[in-house]
Amino acid sequence: MPLPTLEGAQVRLRPPAPADYDRIFAWYNDPEVIAPFDRFSVDTFDAFRREIESASDDPASLAPRFVIELREDGRVVGLVGYYLSHPVLTLTDVWYVLGDTSVRGRGLGREAVGLLVDFLFHDEPLERVGATTDVDNTASFRLLEGLGFHREGTIRAGLFHHGRWHDVAVYGVTRPEWTARPRSD
Numbered sequence: 001m002p003l004p005t006l007e008g009a010q011v012r013l014r015p016p017a018p019a020d021y022d023r024i025f026a027w028y029n030d031p032e033v034i035a036p037f038d039r040f041s042v043d044t045f046d047a048f049r050r051e052i053e054s055a056s057d058d059p060a061s062l063a064p065r066f067v068i069e070l071r072e073d074g075r076v077v078g079l080v081g082y083y084l085s086h087p088v089l090t091l092t093d094v095w096y097v098l099g100d101t102s103v104r105g106r107g108l109g110r111e112a113v114g115l116l117v118d119f120l121f122h123d124e125p126l127e128r129v130g131a132t133t134d135v136d137n138t139a140s141f142r143l144l145e146g147l148g149f150h151r152e153g154t155i156r157a158g159l160f161h162h163g164r165w166h167d168v169a170v171y172g173v174t175r176p177e178w179t180a181r182p183r184s185d
């Protein structure tokens with residue numbers, strides 16, 4: 001089933017379309033945009049397109065599931081995704097990037113991830129939605145904490161990037177916590 005469009009106050013999430021690919025691929029090739037706190041690799045454009053277009057058949061795919069579009073002018077400013085992150089446990093993790101760095105710090109990332117988590121709890125039989133982030137990625141973990149995610153622990157030396165091993169914080173929010181959270185919308 002194709003993914004729907006999700007409307008928020010400032011942003012909407014919609015599935016990526018071929019017209020978005022050049023813009024997204026440019027972000028994928030800029031390590032300072034996509035991965036200041038993450039590992040980085042470059043694909044060919046063909047491999048990148050195949051990954052996006054086969055994602056709906058692959059629950060573990062790391063391809064973007066939605067682009068983040070500004071409601072005010074329709075500009076595509078970022079990406080969000082979710083993936084089954086463990087072969088045995090029922091762990092679905094979300095990820096998020098504002099590729100357009102000029103719109104960071106305005107609450108758009110948090111709104112986009114909130115829409116995604118709402119969608120996952122509404123459409124999937126999940127009891128928990130998770131995320132992992134480099135312990136030094138303050139914007140990322142504050143985004144999660146502001147949405148009501150809890151820091152559940154730290155994976156030591158779990159991620160290699162920028163020439164060394166980094167500790168990774170594990171975050172999660174359960175369905176009852178998400179349902180009970182105070183909402184402004």
Ligand SMILES: CC(C)(COP(=O)(O)OP(=O)(O)OC[C@H]1O[C@@H](n2cnc3c(N)ncnc32)[C@H](O)[C@@H]1OP(=O)(O)O)[C@@H](O)C(=O)NCCC(=O)NCCS
Nearest residue numbers: 096097098104105106107108109110133138139140142143
């Ligand atoms: C993480 C990211 C999506 C955040 O999006 P954003 O729209 O800029 O974030 P928001 O404006 O919603 O702010 C979320 C929280 O982070 C804080 N924050 C935002 N940018 C920050 C920065 N550069 N340094 C420290 N804190 C920051 C905000 O103050 C807010 O916290 P608060 O409400 O407790 O004050 C964006 O910084 C990004 O794309 N980073 C690169 C990719 C990345 O690291 N993704 C996460 C991988 S796990």
